[in-house]
Amino acid sequence: MFKGSIVALLTPMDKQGKICHRSVKTLIDYHVMHGTTAIVSLGTTGESVTLTNRERHDLVLLILDIADGRIPIIVGTGATSTAEALAYTQRLENLGVAACLTVTPYYNRPTQEGLYQHFKIISENTDLPQILYNIPSRTGVDLLPSTIQRLGHLKNIIGIKEATGDLSRVTQIQQLVKEDFMLLSGDDATALDFIKLGGHGVISVTANIAACKMAAIYTLAKSGNFSQAYLLNQQLMHIHHALFIESNPIPVKWAAERLGLIATNILRLPMTPLTNSSCAVMEKALQRAQLIPVQEGV
Template sequence: MFTGSIVAIITPMTNDGNIDKVSLKKLVNYHLKSGTSGIVAVGTTGESATLDHHEHIEVIKLVLEYADGRIPVIAGTGANSTTEAINLTKQVENLGVKGCLTVTPYYNKPTQEGLYQHFKVIAENTELPQILYNVPGRTGCDMKPDTVARLASIKNIVGLKDATGDLSRVYTTRRLVGDDFILLSGDDVTFLEFLLLGGNGVISVTANIAAAQMANICQLAFDGKGEQARRLNDDLVSLHNHLFIESNPIPVKWACQRLGLIAEGKLRLPMTVLTENSQSIVEKALKLAKLI
């Protein structure tokens, strides 16, 4: 269920800052047609940090409604407060999501023991499968492979999204957690090598705008066709890099609007619109990816 190209879907917004339901439905249908393996709703790319709790749950419900059981939906339910993370998890338990993506606590910088206790308590308060999310570049907190291994012994902690970009961790973590634990890349730049080293999939920003290409690359990698996968991925390398030329999801939202996937590229403060200089760079990457 949690394999292949899983999109970290954006949350489209209207110019007045409300959730753009029409564009969100259009995005879900785009992924259904493109072979995307799953959707993460309200992760980092979905601007979870600027949505209030009501909106957070509303977006998850909308994605589930539009997906209508045709593609697995994973809910972003992380928080830097353990109590808040449990509360969000409880709110999605009976909605139909297939699991939760739970980020390491940001800002308060817990110890490795604090991380272990945080995720352990969340898992003990739900039956939903839990995917750990390690993204130290955003959170200032790095969950080490030994801690992941401790958590992997908990029944409903089933996987890890690793956004460190450190490919040595694929081998190290796999050796510690065994073959049944799911390892997902959270770094589009290195995701293909991650898969070829034994990873199970990617939770991708690039898949927002190159969904079919990302799905095809994953399938080629799984089929042992690494060279074909590399050739296809070569077209996306510039895109993988330049979708982070400014803070995610600023560039990918602009690109979604540029490609007509959403009506507006609106973001909420403190995120601001992609600068003109960066727009020309992302535009060039879109051309190299043969998307325009």
């Protein structure tokens, strides 16, 4: 099972807008060193929809090479069409990828039956473990607990990243799936409560810049020390919210560069740089989280 603090890894780019290999290595070494339990590449935070097919594949190979078995690699393989999602998932087989993260088809807004058939086709035609990804705010469609129940009985569908922020979903889904079905939060601000209700971990944006603290929160929660976990999580709460002051991954790339984790915070259009007013909010949040020193007079 995947559990604990899993990072939704950003995709660093150089000044020419190409994937920055040096920064990818820095990020992977950072997560291995600071307790992150797995890496998700090519998710929402990884700007997967702005990369070409060749770039996505090359990035996966690069990450696998740098990770060198030190940390499990999960890869986002979602697409608007079932055929495309299946083709990319199949392409990753036998490369050493631990699992795929498959988002609900965006823009199409399929019915619940369409969602079931989409994931069923992928499940029947690949051996790679699948983690479902439900993020209605991005895709325009909500994967309901009743559909998750049906999917949970299919071959190699092993869990879900539930990013609605609706904590009632934890209990609803738990009652409908097998005991070993993984429940992973996709919302940093509510992740600790999600885990307390029985979730297994979080696929985190915040972990990109606060890996050690996010890992510690899970370790404390797992040991039953929720009081200390909540104190540490409260320290990061400004970060959890500030990272979404503009569309993800705009703020997290700015913060990662500010902390020296990546060389530049370059994004690809239609994503644009963090505005000056939001930079000030992020700076304050990093100070409150004790990730950078508090400036004198602040």
